[in-house]
Amino acid sequence: MIDYRKANVPVWTLATGDVRVPAVAGDEPITAERLAELRSVLAGLADKPIATLEAHPLPGRLDRSRGIPLDSVSPLVQHLSQLITQSARSSSAAARATAAGEGLFRMVVPAKVAAQFGQGVVRPMVAKGVMCGFRGPLVNAETGRVVAGATFVPVGQATAAGAVGGAGATAGVAATGSVALTVAAPLVLMAVAVGMSAYADQKRQQAIEHITELLEQLHEQKLDDEHSELDGCRDAIDKATAILLDQGKLGASLGLDSAVHAINTALGAADRRLARWQSALDKLPEGQAVEISTLTKSFPGVDDHGGRFRTHLEIAALAIALKQRVIVLQAVEHAQSDPDNLFVNFARALKADHQRLNTLETSIAGVLERLSELELARPSGLRPVFTTGEVERLMRSANLIHKLGDGGMVNGRATDMAIEIARDKDGSVVVFPAVPVSV
Structure with missing residues (x-):
């Protein structure tokens, strides 16, 4: 020892x-x-x-x-x-x-x-x-x-x-x-550069594990195609990483351009979904309890461990992780192109693109935080009492939704x-x- x-x-x-x-x-x-x-x-x-x-x-x-x-x-x-x-x-x-x-x-x-x-x-x-x-x-x-x-x-x-x-x-x-x-x-x-690339790939692996589990429950072809297209970018990124870390030059044969296009497309989809989530939250009556049925119209599956909403979150996390690896590659390439000015180029290349990713991550965390703070209302109906099953579902859903805030950033302090x-x-x-x- x-x-x-x-x-x-x-x-x-x-x-x-x-x-x-x-x-x-x-x-x-x-x-x-x-x-x-x-x-x-x-x-x-x-x-x-x-x-x-x-x-x-x-x-x-x-x-x-x-x-x-x-x-x-x-x-x-x-x-x-x-x-x-x-x-x-x-x-x-x-x-x-x-x-x-x-x-x-x-x-x-x-x-x-x-x-x-x-x-x-x-x-x-x-x-x-x-x-x-x-x-x-x-x-x-x-x-x-x-x-x-x-x-x-x-x-x-x-x-x-x-x-x-x-x-x-x-x-x-x-x-x-x-x-x-x-x-x-x-x-x-x-x-x-290598440490940050490994960190981003670790996040990619975690997102892949979550997405695979969720898609097994959903059986939705469209989301499965999104996942497959993003995961298919890894090969080009891995090859580009190896070449740049050996001080080589990137070529078109690697397929990095098509990988970046797929990642940017996924980030665009994440931006659109984020806008819809924010709009749905803005339309909820302020200070009033919300029925689960109302919430699941805009956030399908939010009251369960599976569902499209949680899959969309993980696909966004995967796209962000892949983009972070690409940004590091671009920063290394910039730094190597101007060997007398390593860290100025490196920092500049990272900062520009990370501003967009920071905004996206922070905004998604904000949606999760707002969801976790919602008060759930009992289902409306003519019956004056709940059944045991309805009570258990309400409690389970409330617990799952309140835990959504745990997935956000602790803070943005460096x-x-x-x-x-x-x-x-x-x-x-x-x-x-x-x-x-x-x-």
């Missing part, structure tokens, strides 16, 4: 350009809380994105199926290997932690920087409800946490191996400040974003979905 409570692990401070910041950390070990404070200070003082990278022992059991695998010749893997090799020459802590050739590397991008990448990319969501839930960070199967109580040893300056630049540039060191900042723009860019990378002895890695973190 790995006792993380007593572990001393190295931590690198990664800059994406030459920056000058005041001395805010020495060479002594620091706690996780102090490291979180350091990230916030550096993010506030530096004019270029700054992240931290921690090296932990590789846990015995990891669910690698949740991540994106990259082989040893991938640019991200090469940048990480260069950083490790250079650091080991000048830091005994880094040398000891990386001597085995394997480990779990945890990159944390501060909230201020993560917000530049589009607040809708990685945002906490409750685990229950109809919309895709937040599943939490990677944890050790035995101890329950990866960084519980660990102390961090700042890695000193390494020998610069190259200039800062595009995705193919090697990691160097910014010697212009009093804090040792390893310049690793390509490493940070690629880690963020948080620190963590990307975890499992490195094996053969040099290959698995990059896990980016997740929001508190420390």
Whole structure:
């Protein structure tokens, strides 16, 4: 068993350009809380994105199926290997932690920087409800946490191996400040891109599972066709992701253009359905109880675990997740086309399209919240009392409808974003979905 409570692990401070910041950390070990404070200070003082990278022992059991695998010749893997090799020459802590050739590397991008990448990319969501839930960070199967109580040893300056630049540039060191900042723009860019792509694909998988279950109950061909067309986009997106992460060029033969068209068509349908839902809610009498029969006319199946309404929600979630993966691809392509301006292009490409997705997600969450707050009325009729079955249905429906609000966003506040990378002895890695973190 790995006792993380007593572990001393190295931590690198990664800059994406030459920056000058005041001395805010020495060479002594620091706690996780102090490291979180350091990230916030550096993010506030530096004019270029700054992240931290921690090296932990590789846990015995990891669910690698949740991540994106990259082989040893991938640019991200090469940048990480260069950083490790250079650091080991000048830091005994880094040398000891990386001597085995394997480990779990945890990159944390501060909230201020993560917000530049589009607040809708990685945002906490409750685990229950109809919309895709937040599943939490990677944890050790035995101890329950990866960084519980660990102390961090700042890695000193390494020998610069190259200039800062595009995705193919090697990691160097910014010697212009009093804090040792390893310049690793390509490493940070690629880690963020793969982590966000894995996060979006995790949401896609969750939506697929929900849709499949719902369609088995509905037997509606039209919705099944929508689902199939969207799910069919994955192959083109996966191939485009692999090519871009290997610094290749996208071609028409991939079919990415047709995939994007299908995704945009689905997003257009989601916008139209959203407008109808909002209009239906606006027409309900304010402050009055609503009969279930009235509600199900505009929201069919809202009072049950299945139904077209819930399927439409999941199809919208699937389209959003696929679009998020496409946006990351486009951002990487923009960044690689201008290697001297990595993060400006990357942030700009993400922000523009994410504004639409944020609006759509927030609006859908608003519909669910409004539905959950409705008061249900007893069915109208001549009988003065309910049957047992009617009472049970009303209570069950009220419970299900009130839980709809659980599927919305917790909040839109930006948080620190963590990307975890499992490195094996053969040099290959698995990059896990980016997740929001508190420390």
